[in-house]
Amino acid sequence: MRRFALSNLRDYGMGKKASEEKIIEEIQYLIKVFESHEDQVQAELSRVVGSRQVRAEDRMSLPFTDAVIHETQRFANILPISLPHITSTDGTPVIPLLTSVLWDESEWEKPNTFHPAHFLDKDGKFVKRDAFMPFSAGRRACLGESLARMELFLFFTSFLQRFRFTPPPGVKEEDLDLSPALGFTLQPTSHELCAISRQ
Numbered sequence: 001m002r003r004f005a006l007s008n009l010r011d012y013g014m015g016k017k018a019s020e021e022k023i024i025e026e027i028q029y030l031i032k033v034f035e036s037h038e039d040q041v042q043a044e045l046s047r048v049v050g051s052r053q054v055r056a057e058d059r060m061s062l063p064f065t066d067a068v069i070h071e072t073q074r075f076a077n078i079l080p081i082s083l084p085h086i087t088s089t090d091g092t093p094v095i096p097l098l099t100s101v102l103w104d105e106s107e108w109e110k111p112n113t114f115h116p117a118h119f120l121d122k123d124g125k126f127v128k129r130d131a132f133m134p135f136s137a138g139r140r141a142c143l144g145e146s147l148a149r150m151e152l153f154l155f156f157t158s159f160l161q162r163f164r165f166t167p168p169p170g171v172k173e174e175d176l177d178l179s180p181a182l183g184f185t186l187q188p189t190s191h192e193l194c195a196i197s198r199q
């Protein structure tokens with residue numbers, strides 16, 4: 001398992017010197033992209049929800065926000081290798097690599113870019129994508145999916161409705177290191193942020 005996981009991680013570039021430059025380049029790009037998406041999410045939230053508490057049922061009326069959340073889950077890929085399973089018929093071990101679908105070049109228009117339009121049609125309506133499976137698939141898929149999705153939606157919208165997020169004074173956005181902590185999961189590292197009230 002360990003050798004298999006390591007060789008896969010190496011295939012993704014882990015441990016190679018060149019990956020540092022690539023990650024830094026990606027960070028600069030993401031900061032710009034996130035800034036513009038933050039503005040668009042806030043505009044949609046103000047227009048559709050205003051200042052009242054966001055409810056789960058608002059999701060249908062917030063396609064852009066929904067697309068940003070889906071794209072964040074796709075792109076963040078927080079559980080690259082799903083849990084291992086064994087088939088009941090002949091005991092074959094199966095280790096799904098969720099990265100292989102979440103970043104599949106034949107499924108996504110821009111697999112390696114944060115691109116919320118992956119989940120929007122030409123009229124700006126939300127579209128489901130078969131290759132969106134951060135919770136895995138089948139009978140043993142994540143049991144907490146609906147809870148996790150509701151939490152992501154309500155936290156994300158409630159925070160963005162009230163605050164604009166910036167780095168602390170003296171820190172430039174390009175100084176933020178957005179590369180994940182590498183482990184069995186890809187976790188965000190901790191950062192100090194300022195939440196500036198929008199009211």
Ligand code: HEM
Binds near residue numbers: 136142143147148
């Ligand atoms: C964004 C958050 C989450 C992600 C991306 C996630 C993802 C996953 C994945 C990929 C699996 C493996 C599925 C498989 O074996 O094929 C899993 C299993 C599981 N998850 Fe989650 N999960 C999340 C949150 C949660 C939460 C909040 C709960 C509980 C309240 C939860 C409970 C479980 C349980 C119980 C399993 C094992 C299911 C089984 O083996 O039958 N998860 N999760």
